[in-house]
Amino acid sequence: AQSVTQLGSHVSVSEGALVLLRCNYSSSVPPYLFWYVQYPNQGLQLLLKYTSAATLVKGINGFEAEFKKSETSFHLTKPSAHMSDAAEYFCAVNYNFNKFYFGSGTKLNVKP
């Protein structure tokens, strides 16, 4: 079955520290990959997407992600965490254009 796995339901970092949120997908065919952010009681906002162009993708708010086919991974990073980054993050894949599968989410806590 096609799926996406996010390792770590909760991640806690100090303000100014590196943020690393992990995402792995299961497919022999490289999918289209996305990272979304969700603040409490709101919808999801796109951070960045990979659509088979450059493997290093830059998004909004200083986030970036690297597509690694050999590892079937698409981890999200940010060099320096800010308090406003505290939210829940979802990795998503799209294999056949119009069906999206989401990971279970990672809640990021940023400590002052």
Next chain:
Amino acid sequence: DGGITQSPKYLFRKEGQNVTLSCEQNLNHDAMYWYRQDPGQGLRLIYYSQIVNDFQKGDIAEGYSVSREKKESFPLTVTSAQKNPTAFYLCASSTPPNTEAFFGQGTRLTVV
């Protein structure tokens, strides 16, 4: 401004009653989706529609129904057959190729 509008934001219903959640988009997107979100479970696909007058069941369609009579509208009815309807419901839309899903702000349904 273009976007997706879900209404109402909060909805309370008594057990045994059907309830309809509204989703309207003015993005001219072909595809629309309904997801259910529960804590720690990510987003689970209820129904999706790739074109007007056509829709398909997602992973958790039991107890739900939809219609797609207009391109811009995709209402979701939560029926009394849904065993545990209390959840956060998200509507999204997209259009190929390879584009991301755009989300509404969600409707929090509480059944008492």
